[in-house]
Every structure is written in C-alpha cells, then in structure tokens.
Amino acid sequence: MRALLARELTLALRAGGGAPQGLVFFLIVVLLVPFGIGPAPDRLAGVAPGTLWIAALLSCLMTLDRLFQTDFEDGSLDALALSPLPMEAVVALKALAHWLTTGLPLTLIAPLLAVTLNLPASAYPWLVAGLLIGTPALSMIGTIGAALTLGLRRGGLLTGVLTLPLYIPTLIFGARSAIAAADGQDPVPALALSAALTLAIAAATPFATARILAIQLR
Amino acid sequence: MRLSGRVLPVLSALAAVSLAAGLVWGFFFTPDDYQQGSTVKIIYLHVPAALMAINAWIMMLVASLIWFIRRHHVSALAARAAAPVGATFTLVALATGAIWGQPMWGTWWAWDPRLTSFLILFVFYLGYIALWEAVEDSEKAADLTAALCMVGSVFALLSRYAVLFWNQGLHQGASLSLDKEENVADVFYQPLLLSIAGFVLLFVVLVLIRTRTEIRLRRAAALDQRGTARA
Numbered sequence: 001m002r003a004l005l006a007r008e009l010t011l012a013l014r015a016g017g018g019a020p021q022g023l024v025f026f027l028i029v030v031l032l033v034p035f036g037i038g039p040a041p042d043r044l045a046g047v048a049p050g051t052l053w054i055a056a057l058l059s060c061l062m063t064l065d066r067l068f069q070t071d072f073e074d075g076s077l078d079a080l081a082l083s084p085l086p087m088e089a090v091v092a093l094k095a096l097a098h099w100l101t102t103g104l105p106l107t108l109i110a111p112l113l114a115v116t117l118n119l120p121a122s123a124y125p126w127l128v129a130g131l132l133i134g135t136p137a138l139s140m141i142g143t144i145g146a147a148l149t150l151g152l153r154r155g156g157l158l159t160g161v162l163t164l165p166l167y168i169p170t171l172i173f174g175a176r177s178a179i180a181a182a183d184g185q186d187p188v189p190a191l192a193l194s195a196a197l198t199l200a201i202a203a204a205t206p207f208a209t210a211r212i213l214a215i216q217l218r
Numbered sequence: 219m220r221l222s223g224r225v226l227p228v229l230s231a232l233a234a235v236s237l238a239a240g241l242v243w244g245f246f247f248t249p250d251d252y253q254q255g256s257t258v259k260i261i262y263l264h265v266p267a268a269l270m271a272i273n274a275w276i277m278m279l280v281a282s283l284i285w286f287i288r289r290h291h292v293s294a295l296a297a298r299a300a301a302p303v304g305a306t307f308t309l310v311a312l313a314t315g316a317i318w319g320q321p322m323w324g325t326w327w328a329w330d331p332r333l334t335s336f337l338i339l340f341v342f343y344l345g346y347i348a349l350w351e352a353v354e355d356s357e358k359a360a361d362l363t364a365a366l367c368m369v370g371s372v373f374a375l376l377s378r379y380a381v382l383f384w385n386q387g388l389h390q391g392a393s394l395s396l397d398k399e400e401n402v403a404d405v406f407y408q409p410l411l412l413s414i415a416g417f418v419l420l421f422v423v424l425v426l427i428r429t430r431t432e433i434r435l436r437r438a439a440a441l442d443q444r445g446t447a448r449a
Contacts, residue, residue, distance in 0.1 A: 005324070021391065146371055148362055152352050162345045165338060166373045169380035176384065193383070208369055215361040 001085065001093060008097030019101035022063040026106045027112040029055035030113045048117035049127060049178035052110050056103070056131060058166050060138040061160055063102050067094055067146040068213070074141040081217055087210035091147075095139045095205070103135030119182065126181035130191060134174035137198040141166045147212040157160065169197055222426050234418030248406055260318045262332035262410060266417035268311035271339060274304025274421060278346075279371050282364035292429065295436070297367065298350055298407075299428030303421060306345035312336055331381045332389040337375050341371050361396030391449070 033051045037043060071077040082091050098125040110131055119127065138181055145163030149155035173194035181187040228365035281297035284290055315333065316326045327333065349366055353359035 004239070036249075084363055110258070121410070148349065148366055149352070158348055158352050161341075165345060165377075169337060169373065169376040172377075172380040172384045190383075204372075208365065209412045212362065212365050215358060 001089065004080075004090065005087070005093050008094055009100060011070075012097060012101040014155055017112060018063055018066050019105075021060045022102045023105050023109065025062050025106075025111065026055050026059040026109070030060055030117070032099055033117070039131045043085045045120060045182070046117040046170065048114055048119040048121065049175050049182065051117060052114060052127065052131070053134075053175040053178075056106055056110070056135060057164065059106060060102055060135065060142055061145075064099065064142045064146040064159055064163065065156060067098055067143060068150050069146070070181055072085045072150050072216070077213070078217060079171055081213070087213055088206040090152060091143050091206040091213070092202075093106060095136075095143050098142065098173075099136045099139040103131070107131040119178075122184065123182040124180045126187045126191065127178040130174040130194060133195050133198055135172050137170045138167060140198075140201050141170070143169070143205060143209040144212065147216065149208045150216045170201075174195060222430060226426055226430075227424065228366070229419055230423050233399070233416055233423050236316050236412055236419060237416030238413075240409050243409040244406075244413060248409060257318060257321050257407070260314050261406065262413045264311060264314040264318060265410060266414040267307045267314065267413060270421050271308040271311050271336065272303055273418075274293045274300050274307060275339065275343070275371070276426075278304065278367050282367040285364050285366075287361060291360075291436075293434065294364065295432040296425060296429045297364070298360075299432055300342055300421075300425045301347050301350070302423045304349065305340060307417075307421070308336055308343060312340065329385055330389050331378075331385055333446065334381050334385070335378050338381070339374060342374055385438070416421045 016018060030051060032056075033047065034044060048217060068077060071080070081087060083090075107128060113130055114124065142163055142165065146157045148162055148216060149159045168180065173190050177187040177190035177194060241262055245259050248259070250256045278297045278300050281293040284293040285297065299431065314334070315336075319328070320326050346363060346366055347361050350352055350359055398444070
C-alpha cells in the first residue's frame with residue numbers, strides 16, 4: 001500500500017504529472033475573477049469564498065484525468081486489479097494521492113489569494129478549515145467521474161458534466177462556513193455538516209468507484 | 219413486446235382523454251382564484267410535470283437496480299428511454315414555473331430551494347443522457363449509466379437537503395399530500411388529479427414507445443451483425 005502511494009505521488013509530482021499545473025490553474029481562475037466583476041474591494045470581499053471554492057472545484061476537475069487514464073492505457077490498472085490489494089483500497093489510495101497533490105496545496109495557498117480578494121479577517125481560519133475538510137471529498141467524488149468516463153474519446157468534457165453536479169453539496173457546506181464567518185454569523189454548523197458529508201463520501205465512494213472500474217476492465 | 223403492443227393503443231387513448239379532459243376542465247371550467255386570478259390555471263401543467271419529473275428519475279433508478287441485479291435487458295433500455303422524457307418534464311416544470319412566477323412573485327427566476335433543486339435534477343438528466351450517448355459498447359453503457367443513476371440519486375437527495383440549508387424559499391410548500399387536512403380547494407383539486415393521471419399515462423406511453431424503438435434497434439443491429447458475419 002505504501003509503495004502504491006509513493007508511486008502515485010512520484011508520478012504526479014515528476015515532470016508531466018500535472019500536479020503543479022493544477023495549482024497554476026487555481027491561481028489563474030482566481031486571477032480572472034476581478035477582471036470579470038471589477039476591482040472594487042467590497043464586491044470582491046463578497047464573492048471571495050465562493051470564488052476560491054469554485055476555483056478549487058475546477059482545478060480538482062482538471063486534474064482528474066490523471067487518476068486512472070494513463071494507468072488504464074498502459075495496463076497498470078489491470079495489474080492493480082489482479083494484485084492482492086482490493087480495488088477499493090487502490091481507489092482510496094489514488095484519491096489520497098490526488099488530494100495530497102491537488103487539494104492540500106491549493107488549501108495552503110488559498111489564504112494568500114484570499115488577501116488579494118479582500119476577504120474579511122474573521123473568515124480566514126474557516127476558509128482554510130473548510131477547504132481542508134471539503135477538498136478530500138472532491139478528490140473522492142472525482143474518482144467516480146473519472147472512472148465513468150475512462151477510455152472515452154473526448155471524455156474530458158463529459159467528466160465535468162458528470163462530476164460537477166456531484167460537487168454541489170460539498171460546495172454549499174464548505175463555502176457557507178466561510179461566508180458565515182465573514183458575515184459575523186456562526187460558521188460551525190456548516191463546517192460540521194461539511195465534515196459529516198466528507199466522512200460519508202470517503203466511506204462510500206471507494207466501493208462505487210471500484211465497482212465502476214470492474215465494469216470498465218471487464 | 220406483444221403485450222406492450224396490445225396495451226399501447228388503449229393507454230394512448232386513455233392518456234389523450236384524461237389529459238384533454240383534465241386540461242379543458244382546468245382551463246375553462248374552474249373559477250379564477252380570488253388572489254391569483256386566471257394565472258392559477260397553469261397549475262394543471264406545472265404540478266403534474268414537476269411530479270413526473272421526479273417520478274421519472276425514480277423509475278430510472280428502479281430500472282437501473284433491476285438491470286444491476288437481474289440483468290434484465292429491457293429494464294436497461296426502459297431506463298434509457300425514460301431519461302429524455304423525464305428531462306423534458308423537468309424543463310416543462312421549470313418553464314411553466316417561470317411563466318407563473320413572473321406575474322405572482324414579480325420574477326422569472328429566484329434561487330429558491332425548489333427551483334434550484336429542479337435545475338440540479340435537470341443537469342443530472344443531461345449528464346445521464348450524455349453518458350449513454352458517449353459509450354459505444356451497449357452492454358457497458360447500460361452498466362455505467364446504471365451506476366451513474368444510483369450514485370446520482372444519492373447525490374441528488376444530498377443536494378436537495380444541502381440546498382434547503384443554503385437558502386430560504388419563495389415557493390410554497392407541497393400543494394398535494396395524502397396526510398394533510400387541507401389541500402387545494404376541491405374545485406381545483408379534481409381537475410388537477412385528472413391532469414396528473416393524464417401526465418402519468420403520457421409518461422408510460424412515451425416510455426413504452428421509446429423502449430419498443432430501442433428493442434427494435436437492438437434487434438436490427440443483431441440481424442445486421444449476423445448478415446455481415448455470413449457475408
């Protein structure tokens with residue numbers, strides 16, 4: 001298991017792995033927002049949590065193709081399916097590696113970008129906590145979308161169409177917590193619901209994804 | 219096939235009769251509402267369409283489960299056949315809701331939980347249909363879409379409650395229920411029930427027709443394959 005995790009991380013971080021590009025993509029989406037809605041600090045402050053969250057969803061989505069696609073093409077996925085490790089564990093490890101190279105780094109630079117968007121000071125801890133709790137769910141849900149569109153020509157757009165609607169609950173609870181903190185309300189209930197959601201998703205998704213992969217490899 | 223072929227004309231006739239009767243009764247022979255005037259009459263399209271939009275997804279879920287457990291081919295095809303019908307009903311519900319909302323709420327659209335949930339449902343339908351279109355191998359497509367339908371159902375439900383948490387609504391509560399003392403007044407209620415029955419029958423008829431088409435396509439493809447194999 002540790003070997004597989006190390007392999008995934010190395011593949012993601014080495015040249016061509018795409019992990020740094022995910023972060024750059026995150027930066028660019030956030031950069032585009034002031035151009036779209038104007039530079040007024042008040043207005044930016046209002047949309048800051050939502051912007052960061054949606055940028056996080058998109059950069060998670062953009063990096064999903066490397067979860068299974070290359071392994072599927074070169075046959076490593078078949079080898080993994082035949083290995084003693086259950087497919088559920090493979091899925092969970094791949095999601096973990098995806099989160100470590102996408103969700104975690106963007107959570108770490110999110111406060112920096114929040115400064116540029118003029119986020120109220122009270123919201124920072126909740127923004128980071130929300131992303132820290134919510135982004136693992138994004139990677140987990142992403143495995144479903146990536147597995148469903150495996151091996152399709154022009155599958156990229158379809159992955160988005162299938163995956164983004166599944167992100168809605170995570171987005172709602174995650175962003176809500178930071179917004180509540182910015183408005184001086186209690187951010188804890190949203191965060192607690194977000195944590196519950198992530199735990200439930202983390203528990204259930206590997207089974208669904210493993211099942212879908214079994215269909216794909218048949 | 220034979221049973222559905224025999225039942226289909228009868229059902230179509232019933233659907234046409236109850237739809238026509240329900241809508242004509244609703245539109246022309248009910249009094250105007252004391253507050254809403256004649257705009258209330260769009261209820262005879264809006265409520266049945268919304269009801270069937272949800273029920274169509276539930277039917278797809280059941281069909282997907284049957285396919286997954288029993289591998290009954292017709293049920294996969296029926297789920298496929300139901301999706302565009304359900305998506306259309308969702309669109310009808312959204313459109314009639316907007317037309318109704320404009321005079322009543324003063325706005326075509328609001329990010330109300332019910333409205334938002336329906337938009338989300340619509341997106342789920344579109345994703346489901348897109349996946350059917352994208353996968354070439356029909357057996358695999360049936361498996362993958364069935365999985366998507368099950369996962370989607372869970373997330374659609376989650377989204378429904380998340381959306382309730384997210385925003386307060388303009389939309390009224392349920393108009394019809396079995397356990398409430400007070401429903402919509404009887405003058406509106408009876409034609410409404412009739413048009414709901416009409417919509418249910420319409421859905422069944424459309425799904426039957428589309429499923430039969432799918433089965434025939436399947437057969438034609440099989441014959442074609444046999445033909446090329448021999449030649």
